[in-house]
Amino acid sequence: MNKVILLGRLVADAEMRPLENVNIISFRVAYNEKWKVNDEWKEEAHFFDVDFFTKYEGYLEKLTKGALVLLEG
Numbered sequence: 001m002n003k004v005i006l007l008g009r010l011v012a013d014a015e016m017r018p019l020e021n022v023n024i025i026s027f028r029v030a031y032n033e034k035w036k037v038n039d040e041w042k043e044e045a046h047f048f049d050v051d052f053f054t055k056y057e058g059y060l061e062k063l064t065k066g067a068l069v070l071l072e073g
Contacts (some may be wrong), residue, residue: 006031006048006071014063025052027063029071 008031017024029048034041050071052059063069 004071004073006069008048008069010063010065010067010069011047012065014060016057016060022053022055023057025054025059025063026050027052029069 006029008029011028011030014025014027017026027050029050031046031048032043033046034043036042
């Protein structure tokens, strides 16, 4: 079994698509990785596309550009 834990910020406001019994909330998360090579710091940005399935619509108003999110899946 694989497990992913991601901490990052939203690149843009989340969008919601309603289906019959559930809503799909889609958003993009950016994570910056930093590491040291010899005496020089390197940095690289990673982007993750997320689809979140929920019946609750209240998440959408909290998922705005720049919001910090912690995801586990």
